[in-house]
Amino acid sequence: MVAFGVGRVYSLGRVYEHGMPLPGKRHFSLTIPGSPTYPPSGKNQGVAFDEMFSGEIGQVGTQFDGLGHVGVRIGNDDYFYNGFKRSEFSTAYGHTRLGVENVGPIFTRGILLDVASHRKTSRLPAGYAISPDELEASLDAAKLKIRPGDAVFIHTGHGALWMKDNDAYGAGEPGIGMAAARWLTEKKIVLVGADSWAIEVVPPEDPERPFPVHQWNLVRNGVYHLENLDLSEIAADKVYEFAFVFCPLRLKGATGSPGNPIAVK
Numbered sequence: 001m002v003a004f005g006v007g008r009v010y011s012l013g014r015v016y017e018h019g020m021p022l023p024g025k026r027h028f029s030l031t032i033p034g035s036p037t038y039p040p041s042g043k044n045q046g047v048a049f050d051e052m053f054s055g056e057i058g059q060v061g062t063q064f065d066g067l068g069h070v071g072v073r074i075g076n077d078d079y080f081y082n083g084f085k086r087s088e089f090s091t092a093y094g095h096t097r098l099g100v101e102n103v104g105p106i107f108t109r110g111i112l113l114d115v116a117s118h119r120k121t122s123r124l125p126a127g128y129a130i131s132p133d134e135l136e137a138s139l140d141a142a143k144l145k146i147r148p149g150d151a152v153f154i155h156t157g158h159g160a161l162w163m164k165d166n167d168a169y170g171a172g173e174p175g176i177g178m179a180a181a182r183w184l185t186e187k188k189i190v191l192v193g194a195d196s197w198a199i200e201v202v203p204p205e206d207p208e209r210p211f212p213v214h215q216w217n218l219v220r221n222g223v224y225h226l227e228n229l230d231l232s233e234i235a236a237d238k239v240y241e242f243a244f245v246f247c248p249l250r251l252k253g254a255t256g257s258p259g260n261p262i263a264v265k
Contacts, residue, residue, distance in 0.1 A: 010239070012153075012193075012229045013062040013260035014162065020061055021166040021228075023197055028055040058100060058256030064248050065225035068098035069255040070214045081222050094253015101250040103224070108190060109150050110244030110263055113138040114235050116157035123157030126172030129201040130154065132183035135176070142240035148188035151244045155235040159195030162230070175201040181213045185221045192217065193226035193261070226261060239265045
């Protein structure tokens with residue numbers, strides 16, 4: 001958190017670093033080629049460093065899920081937001097539709113729902129499905145109403161495991177179930193974020209339907225996800241309403257974006 005005059009600025013993003021939790025077979029590698037990369041040159045003997053990155057740039061660490069990230073297979077094709085078929089837009093060099101470069105800057109009202117505090121715990125257990133009633137109770141405790149276009153953030157306490165117990169962090173998580181996802185989309189929010197890697201409960205409520213909230217939010221309703229957030233400071237300060245700012249990188253054809261989301265109170 002940084003104080004500027006009349007307001008406070010909270011950084012909600014994680015540090016991108018070696019050893020951070022990574023789901024599945026995703027990887028992150030940042031190296032400095034050469035020491036320095038550019039040796040001394042000219043009479044002023046200037047030197048310089050570059051970095052080399054390898055990884056799923058939009059899907060590691062604090063990550064913004066774009067509309068080209070998740071779809072659903074129907075028959076012989078995969079369908080994404082707005083009915084676009086994978087066969088119509090997906091190439092090995094990026095999506096020709098639904099790329100994250102189309103999102104643009106997000107500057108809107110942010111709402112924090114501190115469900116962990118509502119449940120009188122520092123961390124909800126993995127596999128805990130958050131209900132609409134709990135979201136509404138957290139909203140009532142903050143004395144706020146969700147308005148169309150808001151970005152809603154859910155504090156579960158799961159982020160306390162980040163870089164402390166990565167195995168437990170990635171093995172499962174508390175999160176919203178399908179009923180809570182429907183409750184949020186009915187309010188016409190633009191984005192939902194959480195201090196977890198999927199936002200939704202893992203393991204899922206129905207073992208035969210993994211990550212249904214992703215399909216509901218991204219495919220059916222065009223609601224973005226912002227995952228692996230650090231909500232600890234803003235929750236500790238009981239900041240429940242704020243200006244939210246995030247600019248996805250303009251990565252043409254990408255499924256998502258890294259970045260450092262900002263809350264300004």
